[in-house]
Amino acid sequence: MHPLLRPSGTAGATSVTFVTPKTFAAVKARLRPAQQTFLEATGFEPKSGRTAILPDAKGAVGAVLFGIEPEDARHRDPLLVGKLPGQLPAGLYHFANDPGDLTRAAFAWIAGQYRFSRYKKGSAKEVLLVVPSGVDGEAVTQAAEATTIARDLINTPANDLGPAELETAIRDLAKRHRAKVTAIVGDDLLKQNFPMIHAVGAASPRAPRLVDLVWGNEKHPKVTLVGKGVCFDTGGLDLKPSSSMLLMKKDMGGAAAAIGLAHMIMAARLPVRLRLLVPAVENAVAGNAFRPGDVFPTRKGLTVEIGNTDAEGRLILCDALTLADEEAPVILADFATLTGAARVALGPDLPPVYTHDDALAAELAAAGMAVGDPVWRLPLWQPYASGLDSKVADMNNVTTGGFAGSITAALYLARFVEKAGSWLHADVFGWVPSEKPGRPQGGEMQAARALFEVLKSRFG
Template identity: 50%
Template sequence: MNVLFKTSLARATPIIAVDAATWPALRAQLPQRTQAWLTTVGFKAAPDSLALVPGEDGKLAQVFAGVANAAHPFALSALPQQLPEGAYALSSEGVALSDEAAALSWELGCYQFDLYKPRKRLPAQLWMKNSADAQRGLALATAMVATRDLVNTPAEHMGPQELAAAAQALAKQHGAKFKQITGDDLLKKNFPAIHAVGRASTRAPRLIELNWGSDKHPRLTLVGKGVCFDSGGLDLKSADGMRQMKKDMGGAANALGLATLIMAFKLPVRLQLLIPAVENMVAGNAYRPGDVIKTRAGVHIEIGNTDAEGRVILCDALAYAAESAPELIIDMATLTGAARVALGAQLPALFAKHMDTARDLVDLGLKLDDPLWHMPLWAPYKEGIASSIGDIVNTGRNALAGAINAALFLEAFVPEQQDWLHIDLFAWNDINRPGRPIGGEAQTIRTLLAYLEERFAA
């Protein structure tokens, strides 16, 4: 951790957080020498900007930092790896950042995936007084960093077995129950779709399950797509298309991150986490275009394309989840390129059974700077996934409405009365931004946590 709780902050260099609205008045109150220096270095309080102000002895005396607003989750993220190493603390002058935003944004600004390539330098430290809000910020950051690490780890070291080990470690940490069904046992236990997609890999497919909480609380089920590497199967991806497919378990990583927070904050729910974990590979026993697979729900899937594998493994997990009739099912998946074409990397697509829920989540995501965007479960498009030889096909009639087609496919495995949210996310930053380096990302878990805290309030 690079946020440290201290009873005294006297030895830390002060950081004065400012925004564009309050900066002119604050600047006018500064000593003329400081004003002149800030003019020289061109500091104008823009978000993510900073200015180092020396003292008369030539040593660093204070830091001015531009922020977007007092609650922004990346308010201070530009600082830890730009400031000289050492200890810093927020000053009482300037914008009063919330303790949660300060701790969260600082820790996320320190993030670097360094499993293979050591850091060139240590990030600066932020000293804070201990508080419940600061602790919450650190807990959020810890879950988000763990999610990023899972996505960033190459498939060689993050296969189905390693993903299961991560879930098992999480279960042990929070006193949850863990189990998994592996390899041909998937057929014995009636998870044929998961088995079909994963059987061509030398690393056995599996269904990972974690259960936590009291039976007296309402059941909440999270489902995460765990395709640890996606070659496309026999409908092989191009080299460029395959390059980042270690991230195709991003839905599972985000579901693990959300589960971490649910357990850490002790939400009054009976949590079930399900992760169908596979590699979609090429071998003599790989599933084929044109195959018809009978699923756990008894629905026969025609395989239109083996590269639409995520929805195939999710259908068994969703059917299993629905058997317990939870109050809510949330699935998270890096499911379609169509969602990225429509919304880009930063906006996960949200599909919901209820319009009011979708609107509440979109509003909450914008408020928390953890956005997602509502897309429709447009029933007339169901004819596009009808099969002539099975009940349903895993590809649409054409490239139109690809994300909607995938969501409608999944909906076929969710009972009509079952409340359900489907989130088609990217789990990846494609550009560098403060606190959000290129690579794996935790998306929507802060928004979903806030929604669940409100929905399942004790």
């Protein structure tokens, strides 16, 4: 169980009562007279996110009130409870009532206390929670651990997280769950027909690679995850401006999400045959860097003209997706910090997802809202595919029009998936620009917890 959780029934915990403007009067009436007076003196109002710490007879923390949105609110922050631990002193607490979803609240409680402390140590207080009755503490722990794994990977700067270190992280996860890992590194990528992964990573002294993890019974349904592992993206010869490079340590956020999801699947021991594929590269600048106008073959046999070296994520993904598709998994899902256009369209909090499978899209959207990991489906609008046409190759890696960049990137990837039962592409941001409840500023795992709920429902 997570170190911030304690088993149900643990004694000595301070109660946390969730209140709304409608329920506040009734809750207040049940308090001790001195606590009622304290509330009146401090002017507490039961607004969303407000906290009142009430003293007991000895002046210690006796009870906590926390304001949440009423049930009929137009929008309810699903992870609002994640704000609460930061407002409380260290200690042990329990929920006296239900804020709407106890499992989600318990996850938010843990996720909101995450801090990246690899380089800057701090005195972290422990605000512990008794697992609410009826909540699966192990499931909450698995989701919280996965989130921490992904956040730590994304937050680690590129000088300490290159392709080799990303491979090590996957091997460490495999050792924990007794999975098998292989890696194809450097020029061996050419020998084994992964020309795009090699081309994108060739200019870096840190060798590109394709890391391949497998786990589970071969007879179980095949579920394959692919994560974009660009450990740093200069943009290549189409060099990014310095302001755009500041967050490029997070360009492996898709790989981090896929790794986190793989942990959840293995920890829950879902009856699936899991495969995790992470093409890991650094898109650098050197004399042997791939150039605009170059033409490369792909594993699938399609040739691609390089219209822009800064659209490298789809290049490494297309080789990995081709490999994944060759064994026709029941579900093939890729995660990638792929386009700025996705952020323009939907902002940092809401990753677009693409699939031809209407049922999968509906399940994913519902699951995302339920667990506080929202996604939004955008169309694979086929008429836009003509923008990827090339006069010298089978296709270009970018369009010339400048519109619908996330959609056309998804259409590019779709060319490399034919045999999978269902394919899902998530264009994630992998970053929280400013702190939100349950989501500290920094790296974030997106779309993975939502997909886990779908997989658990289908195969669990």
